Ligand code: URA
């Protein structure tokens with residue numbers, strides 16, 4: 001049995017670096033314990049675009065950087081095709097520790113639950129506060145839940161900007177892992193093109 005979820009308010013750190021440093025010791029939910037490390041967001045503090053994913057995977061947990069594994073490679077291709085330079089984007093996750101189930105020597109991705117997403121939302125909110133992006137993109141259901149605080153089906157919100165409780169808005173698209181999990185008979189090229197088109201539309205509509 002792992003620990004309780006800690007929702008106590010914290011004083012907000014004053015810079016992105018101090019925020020990242022503080023997140024390294026986060027114990028707000030039980031996910032820190034089996035994971036290797038906190039995988040914090042990455043990108044320039046003056047980024048105009050912030051993109052939010054789900055949680056680090058196996059490779060991200062080991063590397064300590066977001067979106068470096070298979071989903072990350074697909075993500076890199078897609079944003080490049082959408083005309084977005086990753087080096088100028090702040091890329092982060094809704095949940096900053098890898099949640100998994102051990103299966104022999106492998107670690108199998110497990111979906112974060114609503115309590116974990118809401119506990120880790122504190123960090124996402126601070127990142128938004130520091131970055132103040134002109135364009136915020138939510139990839140997948142977890143990011144959408146984190147940013148809005150509500151469960152909203154991605155299929156319904158995809159390709160639109162959903163209003164956020166604090167007044168901002170987030171463009172919605174699928175998570176790149178969705179494209180990796182498509183059944184063999186799916187039109188993978190068309191799905192990839194639609195993902196790119198979502199990202200491009202978000203960019204074009206925001207600048
Ligand atoms: N999937 C995510 O949502 N984030 C990562 O960093 C890697 C895979």
Ligand code: SF4
Nearest residue numbers: 026028029032097120
């Ligand atoms: Fe903290 Fe988020 Fe890690 Fe939970 S997943 S311990 S809230 S950083």
